[in-house]
Amino acid sequence: MLGRAARAVGTRSPLPILQGVLCEVAGGTLHVTGTDTEVTIRTRLEVEVLEEGKTVIPAKLAAEAVRKLPVGAVAMHAEAGEVEITGNGPRFRLREYSVDDFPQLDVGADGPATEIDGDVLTTALAQVGVAASADEARPTLTGVLFEEEAEGLRLVATDSYRLAVKDLEGVGSPGTALVPYRALREIARSIADAKIGLRFGERDATFTSDRGSMTARVIESTFPNYRQLLPEAYPNRLVVERAALLDAIGRASLVAEDHIPVRLNLHEGGVELTVTRQEVGEETEHIEGEYAGEEMTIAFNTRYLTDGVAAVSTDDVVLQTIDPLKPGLLSGSAGMDFRYLLMPVRL
Amino acid sequence: MDAGPGRTSHFAERFLHVDMDAFYVEVERLRDPSLRGVPVVVGGLGPRGVVSSASYEARASGVHSAMPIAEARRRCPRARFVPPDHRAYAASSGEVFALLEEFTPAVERISVDEAFLDIAGLRLHFGSPAEVAVEIRAQLREHPGLPASVGAATTKFLAKLASEEAKPDGFLVVAAGRELEFLHPLPVRRLWGVGAATHAALEALAVETIGDLAALPPATLEHRLGPSVGRHLAALARGEDPRAVEVESAAKSISVEETFGTDLVGEEAIEDAMLALCARLSGRLGRVGRVGRTVTVKLRSADFTTTTRSLTRRSPVAHTPQLWDAARTLLARMPVAGGVRLLGVGVSHLETARAPRQLSMTEDGRTRVADAADRVRKRYGEDAVVPARLVAKHARRRGKPPDR
Numbered sequence: 001m002l003g004r005a006a007r008a009v010g011t012r013s014p015l016p017i018l019q020g021v022l023c024e025v026a027g028g029t030l031h032v033t034g035t036d037t038e039v040t041i042r043t044r045l046e047v048e049v050l051e052e053g054k055t056v057i058p059a060k061l062a063a064e065a066v067r068k069l070p071v072g073a074v075a076m077h078a079e080a081g082e083v084e085i086t087g088n089g090p091r092f093r094l095r096e097y098s099v100d101d102f103p104q105l106d107v108g109a110d111g112p113a114t115e116i117d118g119d120v121l122t123t124a125l126a127q128v129g130v131a132a133s134a135d136e137a138r139p140t141l142t143g144v145l146f147e148e149e150a151e152g153l154r155l156v157a158t159d160s161y162r163l164a165v166k167d168l169e170g171v172g173s174p175g176t177a178l179v180p181y182r183a184l185r186e187i188a189r190s191i192a193d194a195k196i197g198l199r200f201g202e203r204d205a206t207f208t209s210d211r212g213s214m215t216a217r218v219i220e221s222t223f224p225n226y227r228q229l230l231p232e233a234y235p236n237r238l239v240v241e242r243a244a245l246l247d248a249i250g251r252a253s254l255v256a257e258d259h260i261p262v263r264l265n266l267h268e269g270g271v272e273l274t275v276t277r278q279e280v281g282e283e284t285e286h287i288e289g290e291y292a293g294e295e296m297t298i299a300f301n302t303r304y305l306t307d308g309v310a311a312v313s314t315d316d317v318v319l320q321t322i323d324p325l326k327p328g329l330l331s332g333s334a335g336m337d338f339r340y341l342l343m344p345v346r347l
Numbered sequence: 348m349d350a351g352p353g354r355t356s357h358f359a360e361r362f363l364h365v366d367m368d369a370f371y372v373e374v375e376r377l378r379d380p381s382l383r384g385v386p387v388v389v390g391g392l393g394p395r396g397v398v399s400s401a402s403y404e405a406r407a408s409g410v411h412s413a414m415p416i417a418e419a420r421r422r423c424p425r426a427r428f429v430p431p432d433h434r435a436y437a438a439s440s441g442e443v444f445a446l447l448e449e450f451t452p453a454v455e456r457i458s459v460d461e462a463f464l465d466i467a468g469l470r471l472h473f474g475s476p477a478e479v480a481v482e483i484r485a486q487l488r489e490h491p492g493l494p495a496s497v498g499a500a501t502t503k504f505l506a507k508l509a510s511e512e513a514k515p516d517g518f519l520v521v522a523a524g525r526e527l528e529f530l531h532p533l534p535v536r537r538l539w540g541v542g543a544a545t546h547a548a549l550e551a552l553a554v555e556t557i558g559d560l561a562a563l564p565p566a567t568l569e570h571r572l573g574p575s576v577g578r579h580l581a582a583l584a585r586g587e588d589p590r591a592v593e594v595e596s597a598a599k600s601i602s603v604e605e606t607f608g609t610d611l612v613g614e615e616a617i618e619d620a621m622l623a624l625c626a627r628l629s630g631r632l633g634r635v636g637r638v639g640r641t642v643t644v645k646l647r648s649a650d651f652t653t654t655t656r657s658l659t660r661r662s663p664v665a666h667t668p669q670l671w672d673a674a675r676t677l678l679a680r681m682p683v684a685g686g687v688r689l690l691g692v693g694v695s696h697l698e699t700a701r702a703p704r705q706l707s708m709t710e711d712g713r714t715r716v717a718d719a720a721d722r723v724r725k726r727y728g729e730d731a732v733v734p735a736r737l738v739a740k741h742a743r744r745r746g747k748p749p750d751r
Binding site: 229261325345346 | 666669698704705706707708
């Protein structure tokens with residue numbers, strides 16, 4: 001649990017105190033809190049309490065120390081500016097940080113809350129998260145938009161090259177928030193449980209479970225008007241086996257590396273994938289499938305295409321297209337609850 | 348640097364014609380220095396052989412290209428006769444064009460050893476077209492180590508005449524405003540489009556020089572030569588030539604072919620020759636950055652019947668194995684039993700093999716600027732558009748060489 005909270009601790013933080021995690025022991029529970037002031041993760045554990053109190057200890061070091069101890073009970077004891085961590089023999093004595101220096105965080109925004117099945121939320125986040133940008137220079141695009149739709153909660157992310165939309169039907173939304181994917185990714189790793197509560201406040205979004213909480217500063221800018229990017233109709237439709245397509249793209253990627261697109265020739269009876277790299281060679285293969293529409297060739301970035309196909313959760317994947325310069329739409333074969341819109345590569 | 352009234356037009360002579368001197372011979376001399384200083388004739392040594400290239404020493408004995416090799420042997424018995432090695436010439440040609448394209452991408456390839464350049468884009472890097480000509484010649488001399496003659500003028504046609512006048516191993520700039528002074532004394536045969544028949548017709552009109560031709564009333568010319576030829580020649584005689592440098596990528600198809608000294612017989616010989624042609628074609632496609640979907644094979648059999656077959660691929664091809672694969676499929680459907688006199692392979696439905704670009708859902712202004720910059724670079728050279736802070740650095744690098 002130290003490690004889970006330590007995930008919120010930024011390595012690039014300018015403040016030394018933010019390299020620490022706050023450990024609070026009260027009422028039979030140990031809470032460990034890590035933060036980089038934008039993202040705060042708070043984990044909880046039932047412990048045998050000998051004495052109540054709190055301390056701030058170096059996050060990474062303490063987490064590693066505990067991990068490397070022999071199997072068995074671990075004891076923590078704070079005294080005179082040092083924290084002693086012992087377990088089955090070894091003894092670490094780590095210098096404490098000042099508890100007073102640790103930022104005061106109102107963990108847990110107020111506002112209406114809703115509860116989601118933990119697996120459903122983490123799966124949905126992983127599906128749309130691939131489309132979120134990692135480019136901190138464009139903060140708006142690093143977020144996942146939580147939005148209330150008539151049918152339920154909608155999650156949206158785009159890095160301007162692809163757009164992923166996931167509809168969670170029948171799930172209530174606590175409102176609208178744009179939450180950094182960097183923070184959301186930590187939910188699965190740190191606090192995921194059977195049920196996860198969502199609460200969006202003015203400046204923060206909080207996700208809670210029996211294992212702890214994650215609070216993230218929301219991105220205060222306007223998400224692109226993604227609805228206008230979603231084409232209304234697609235004249236061409238390909239259905240192929242998802243695993244076969246993923247394998248084929250994987251083979252094509254061997255030749256492609258990152259910047260070479262994979263060409264998809266869509267025709268009656270399936271799709272032919274080709275990758276050609278000037279100085280290396282080429283790979284080509286055919287995958288059987290059902291295709292309705294005009295024969296056409298469209299090219300995609302191999303990684304973006306892989307991300308999209310992998311995010312589909314049904315055995316078959318559906319690719320719908322308009323023309324080689326307009327976005328293609330990937331979805332599962334069972335419905336449109338997940339949509340992955342991908343801009344092609346102009347050859 | 349001139350800063351006066353001529354400033355705006357100091358690159359008026361923007362067309363360069365670069366013509367390698369006795370190209371095949373000079374490539375052979377690079378490989379075999381014993382060929383230097385003696386008459387050399389490169390040509391097919393077989394029964395149907397003709398002269399492909401003759402050194403200036405051999406030309407002095409009356410040997411010229413396209414002459415039967417037997418005749419060349421008679422006229423210049425002491426010449427060294429070398430069979431052509433097109434692979435070596437293609438490799439050297441590649442080096443020559445790569446060098447020219449370092450000056451500007453606006454290079455129009457006329458043949459393996461001849462090109463037009465539009466150097467208007469170099470006006471910031473060089474003081475005058477003459478400086479460009481000097482630099483190109485010096486660099487070709489250094490590597491690959493070949494002599495070239497260069498003509499510069501306000502039109503392509505004049506630039507070509509200028510390089511002919513400059514030969515061998517020289518350069519000539521026909522200054523803007525003095526075109527007719529240069530042009531009119533030249534014999535009328537030097538005009539493009541004046542073959543034997545036209546020449547005879549012009550001689551009947553007592554036209555000997557281009558100046559004589561320019562002095563004729565246009566109506567007379569059109570009457571004697573027909574309206575289109577007449578108008579064409581009259582314009583050339585006035586020094587007018589509106590053609591721009593056409594970079595090969597604008598071509599609709601690119602092909603290579605070879606006529607064999609002795610007819611090829613047998614599947615293996617034919618396939619070997621075709622594979623070599625595919626490799627040459629691939630090289631040419633690569634140089635101009637083109638790919639194509641349709642592959643065409645041309646075959647002329649021993650009895651002079653010519654057959655062509657094509658097939659179209661789903662995605663564009665440009666590499667030797669892809670071309671070879673298509674060509675072999677096509678050859679299998681062609682009559683090769685009686686022997687093959689000529690083979691050719693070409694690619695059409697050409698597309699630019701430009702760097703693929705990931706499209707964005709929100710194409711913004713920045714992308715459009717980058718696109719525009721790409722187009723400018725394509726025309727005027729890689730350095731034509733650089734970030735502002737790099738301008739000074741680039742000017743230094745691309746400017747005059749340090750020893751001048």
